[in-house]
Amino acid sequence: MSNPDLILLHAPSVYDFRKEAILYGPVSDLVPSTPVFEMYPIGFTTMAEYLERAGLQTRIINLAVRMLDDADFDVEGYVRKLDAVAFGIDLHWLPHAHGSVEVARLVKRLHPGTPVIFGGFSSTYFHAELIRYPFIDFILRGDSTELPLLRLMRYLRGGGKARPAPGSADYGVLERIPNLAWKDSEGAAHANPITYSPDSLDDLLIDYTQVLKAVVRYRDLASVKPFRNWMKYPITAALSVRGCRYNCTTCGGSACTFRSIHGRSKPAYRSPEKLAQDIRRIGEFSEGPVFVLGDIRQPGEAYTERFLDAISGWKKPVFLELFDAAPRSFFQKVARSLPNFTLEISMESHDERVRRSFGRPYSDREIEDTMDYALEAGVSRLDLFFMVGLKEQTYDSVMGTVEYSRHLLERYAARGEKRVIPFISPLAPFLDPGSRAFEEPEKNGYKLFCRTLEDHRQALLAPSWKYVLNYETVWMNRDQIVDATYEAGKRLNLVKGEYGVIDPEVAEATDRRITVARSLMAEIDRIVRTTPEPAERRRQLNNLKGHVDSANLSTVCDKRELEVAMKGMRINMLQAAALVVSDWWKAKTG
Numbered sequence: 001m002s003n004p005d006l007i008l009l010h011a012p013s014v015y016d017f018r019k020e021a022i023l024y025g026p027v028s029d030l031v032p033s034t035p036v037f038e039m040y041p042i043g044f045t046t047m048a049e050y051l052e053r054a055g056l057q058t059r060i061i062n063l064a065v066r067m068l069d070d071a072d073f074d075v076e077g078y079v080r081k082l083d084a085v086a087f088g089i090d091l092h093w094l095p096h097a098h099g100s101v102e103v104a105r106l107v108k109r110l111h112p113g114t115p116v117i118f119g120g121f122s123s124t125y126f127h128a129e130l131i132r133y134p135f136i137d138f139i140l141r142g143d144s145t146e147l148p149l150l151r152l153m154r155y156l157r158g159g160g161k162a163r164p165a166p167g168s169a170d171y172g173v174l175e176r177i178p179n180l181a182w183k184d185s186e187g188a189a190h191a192n193p194i195t196y197s198p199d200s201l202d203d204l205l206i207d208y209t210q211v212l213k214a215v216v217r218y219r220d221l222a223s224v225k226p227f228r229n230w231m232k233y234p235i236t237a238a239l240s241v242r243g244c245r246y247n248c249t250t251c252g253g254s255a256c257t258f259r260s261i262h263g264r265s266k267p268a269y270r271s272p273e274k275l276a277q278d279i280r281r282i283g284e285f286s287e288g289p290v291f292v293l294g295d296i297r298q299p300g301e302a303y304t305e306r307f308l309d310a311i312s313g314w315k316k317p318v319f320l321e322l323f324d325a326a327p328r329s330f331f332q333k334v335a336r337s338l339p340n341f342t343l344e345i346s347m348e349s350h351d352e353r354v355r356r357s358f359g360r361p362y363s364d365r366e367i368e369d370t371m372d373y374a375l376e377a378g379v380s381r382l383d384l385f386f387m388v389g390l391k392e393q394t395y396d397s398v399m400g401t402v403e404y405s406r407h408l409l410e411r412y413a414a415r416g417e418k419r420v421i422p423f424i425s426p427l428a429p430f431l432d433p434g435s436r437a438f439e440e441p442e443k444n445g446y447k448l449f450c451r452t453l454e455d456h457r458q459a460l461l462a463p464s465w466k467y468v469l470n471y472e473t474v475w476m477n478r479d480q481i482v483d484a485t486y487e488a489g490k491r492l493n494l495v496k497g498e499y500g501v502i503d504p505e506v507a508e509a510t511d512r513r514i515t516v517a518r519s520l521m522a523e524i525d526r527i528v529r530t531t532p533e534p535a536e537r538r539r540q541l542n543n544l545k546g547h548v549d550s551a552n553l554s555t556v557c558d559k560r561e562l563e564v565a566m567k568g569m570r571i572n573m574l575q576a577a578a579l580v581v582s583d584w585w586k587a588k589t590g
């Protein structure tokens with residue numbers, strides 16, 4: 001077994017989560033990850049595939065999953081044995097601000113001569129701060145870094161210096177790698193302009209068989225799982241776009257953020273035929289659902305038609321996102337092509353004023369019609385998402401959202417309809433850097449508690465999600481955001497139980513968990529208020545660790561409410577192996 005050229009490491013949100021007592025709250029209720037955010041970004045898969053295609057061996061290691069799966073997993077001992085030309089660490093989502101930096105520190109201590117490369121949205125935003133750390137050598141900026149990474153890896157594999165002297169040939173090479181932040185032998189930091197921002201995603205391949213190949217090559221399934229429960233619920237993503245046409249106030253993936261942070265003037269789409277091909281390829285080894293990232297109507301009607309033609313007849317579960325209201329004809333076409341589709345609508349608030357000031361362009365009437373069309377066409381399930389912590393949203397408005405959900409469910413129940421499932425969760429833990437709310441907080445009614453990367457790193461160590469939140473609003477302070485979240489979660493859960501969209505036992509269990517979470521929150525608040533001495537405060541908080549850890553999974557809803565049923569073997573290892581062998585054969589025979 002040869003050493004890889006690049007090892008991509010994914011860190012937990014807080015490096016010492018196994019030691020710290022932190023009540024994470026409902027921050028990850030609606031994503032497949034636990035609050036440790038162990039899911040690695042999709043960019044790991046595209047980068048690994050891109051480098052492998054160019055002949056560089058790449059290995060993904062999900063340290064967060066290893067630490068979650070095994071309380072005694074020895075990170076230091078494991079990392080010490082690794083060997084590669086370079087290590088790559090993602091700091092894509094800001095909740096990894098603590099873990100990613102600590103893993104970099106550890107890697108550099110154990111492998112002082114090996115370059116450490118950072119990448120991802122948050123790395124891009126905070127590149128000037130990150131490059132100052134002595135244990136981080138490079139940052140790849142922008143939303144697309146596959147090609148710059150390949151150029152950097154070729155340079156390093158060819159013996160290029162991580163910190164070249166000014167005027168040297170190596171210095172000249174690094175200066176020409178697009179998107180790269182680096183430093184020279186005198187410690188001066190450089191940030192090359194973001195000039196690599198391709199117009200299309202057709203040069204990429206989101207190929208999960210890379211994951212399977214790594215299992216064969218390194219005999220290590222445990223380290224490569226995208227998230228903890230992936231083997232049980234192998235949901236995967238297919239990427240239709242990088243960028244967005246919309247400008248939602250708090251979103252770090254909005255058009256204006258892409259423009260100002262990543263230098264992207266317009267969204268880059270994957271061609272509809274290739275998107276369909278990605279989904280079919282995943283289906284060759286997995287029964288799990290594929291989540292199509294990005295609204296397939298964004299690039300226009302012709303794109304939508306071509307995609308639905310190309311995927312026509314696909315019977316496995318597919319999740320589609322909707323950013324705007326859609327006509328009946330759209331769902332009729334979707335249902336013909338994808339008979340097992342689930343729809344994801346983020347309505348954010350029932351209140352049209354709040355919703356519009358967030359950036360959603362539709363009225364209640366328009367979206368309710370949209371939902372009716374989807375149900376009529378035969379959608380398998382329709383998830384409706386609401387959020388707490390929005391511009392112009394008060395505590396009463398949040399409770400109004402629950403009442404609105406009740407009316408909806410009542411109306412649907414009268415028709416014997418149980419496919420619409422509302423969810424509510426807080427905008428947490430952080431407002432996205434680069435979003436309009438983060439860049440102009442006062443103008444948008446937000447007050448920011450954290451600005452720098454270091455502020456966020458420190459915030460992540462706070463004892464509960466209330467203190468981790470990097471914002472509050474003119475309409476709700478942090479206490480009210482927390483109260484509104486728990487109260488709305490409790491009421492919505494009861495409503496869902498009442499109208500039979502979740503089982504009574506699930507509703508009861510969630511209700512109990514919310515009560516426990518609230519009392520833990522009150523106890524943490526008491527300790528914070530009454531115990532100023534840090535060591536004693538820490539001792540008291542650590543006494544709660546057992547309770548806090550068990551309250552950290554699924555707070556205001558049960559994560560499993562988001563899952564869809566699957567038939568047969570979830571990951572078909574035999575088919576996966578056959579796919580790996582056939583790819584290998586094709587590559588060998590040209």
Ligand code: SF4
Nearest residue numbers: 244246247248251254
């Ligand atoms: S939240 Fe708004 S801006 Fe962000 S990706 Fe979705 S539609 Fe685009």
